[in-house]
Amino acid sequence: MSVVVFALVQLVPGDPIRLALGTRFDQETYDALLARSGLDQPLVQQYLTWAGRAVTGDLGVSFRSGETVTSLIAERLPATLTLALASILVALLIAVPLGTISALRPRSLVDRVATVLSQIGISVPEFWMAIVLILVFAGTLGWLPSGGYVGLTEDPAGWAQRLLLPAVVTGVVSGSVITRFVRSSVLEALGADHVRTAQAKGLPRRQVFTWHVLRNALLPLVTVTGVQLAYLLSGVVVVEIVFSWPGLGQLALQAVQARDYPVLQGAILLFAVTFLVINLVVDLLYTAIDPRIRR
Amino acid sequence: MTAPLLEVEDLRVRLRTPRGPAAVVNGLSYTVGRGETVAVVGESGSGKSVSVLALLGLLPERVATVTGSARLDGEDLLTMSPERLRQVRGPGVGMVFQDPMTSLNPVLTVGRQLVEGIRAHGEVSKAAARERAAGLLAEVGLPDPQGALDRYPHELSGGMRQRVVIAIALANSPALLIADEATTALDVTVQAQILDLVESLQADHGTGVIWITHDLGVVAGIADRVLVMYGGRCVEDGTVDDVLERPAHPYTRGLLGALPDLAGDGGDLATIPGTPPAPTDLPGGCVFWPRCPVRGDARCETEQPPLQVVGAGLSKGLPHRAATWCTEGSAR
């Protein structure tokens, strides 16, 4: 995997040193910098050096700022984690009730409205939604700040206020995707034969629904939530930019623009690891909820 | 004479299907007495399952229209409140479903699925309910009942699952037990064991039983009366002796392999040439006429024959009835 990460980054066109020097270009400085960054070494050599350090947690030093990549990432991580978790919360708060109600009354007015809304949620560009929300809630109504980030411990109220709009934007998008999954999996669970057995036992309606429908619809929900969370954790670039949210997405974008290879490699490696970790967690959860997978 | 345990009158079920409305049950009337076993036979698609699911309100509400009445101890199942119906499901009527592979919830343990049924009908501690659950599993012949409580359905064979489903149906000592091809998946020994269990239950509690089956051996062994269904109707009913020995309806005779041109073989119902009619497209006149080898009356293709007393009429005080215009040849 680290090979892929490394190779991908090498594919980014452009010369980082030239970019770093900008207009103050002179050959001597260029050569000096090139030697210091190790970019004059053969690629394989570069990779081995990088990978060797990466396993010890040393991801190198940013070409642009000179800070260590690890510290740059650590700086951005809280903002990204906050936004991702808040978004997934918003998404689930929308998707679970809406998808369930739709499944309970398929083709009803609620279902049709939910279908249209989730279609809109999936297809409307995030930046557009973000700008509209900023115009309304930060501009016209003036209830919320238009962007930025403060730590939870520094200013809890400010933290929540700044978090709300970006979390709603990304949450609505993820929520729209999840709503459809919830609808179809609840619908499928409702039609299962064992639901009839549960009813025939004389269980109260709610118990039938909770333990013989929702409980079974949980399996696909866990999977799709994991996928969405992985996506959110890899930084939602557009939303981060519109809301000046100092997350990993922004960091990665800046690194691309500056051809800041070490930062870019570090960020991508982190995304890949995140993805693997989430997959692992989803698998573990799956084993916990579905006895058929246990061994 | 006391009123029967279950009294079904003019039960009709319409289902909305993609291919249009389906008349799946068309005016079914029958009774089940206390301690009595009524076997229901008929080819696949005759409406046997649907007719019993309708009794307990277990058909999908959005597609099914059920009319008529079905009084259990005088109380109409089809019009009672949802909460009352919930109370009746279990202690009033226990139901065993056709497919053991899908009738249990795959993500809950067997014990849990039994215990929740027991606890839905009375203040029973978890421990006591578990105790009872293990007892029920032992009664249906599951080896290691205590261990089975913590098993998941996929860890059990089809036959064992079916026994769990039967145990669930028996969990609240139902006044009426409905078994829809309950023993089809079981081998003969276990089947005999289940039939014995049901018979002892009937002796102890006066349980009435509706037993849907393809197996004439089971019918002869367990049933007091037989109801033959075709096209959502009862085409013949009577005591086991009357129906099996003196079938009056050409369809019944076909099933028993009793018609001269049909070869019968031992246990299972014989196959009749042709296919049953689709409930979306029932023939006018007698429902059986397109396949009937007799068709000996001018009204066969135009008028539905009513269910009427045939042959000697009564044996053991119970009527023998058939819905056909031609009953000649029934007293073989």
Ligand SMILES: Nc1ncnc2c1ncn2[C@@H]1O[C@H](COP(=O)(O)OP(=O)(O)O)[C@@H](O)[C@H]1O
């Ligand atoms: N949920 C349903 N929706 C549409 N048609 C159904 C449904 N359930 C059963 N049917 C139809 O009703 C008819 C009777 O089915 P069923 O009662 O299962 O027959 P049996 O149990 O006698 O084999 C069949 O033609 C079947 O296709």
Ligand code: SF4
């Ligand atoms: S009424 Fe006619 S068609 Fe129908 S079963 Fe009797 S003889 Fe056959």
Ligand SMILES: [Mg+2]
């Ligand atoms: Mg059936």
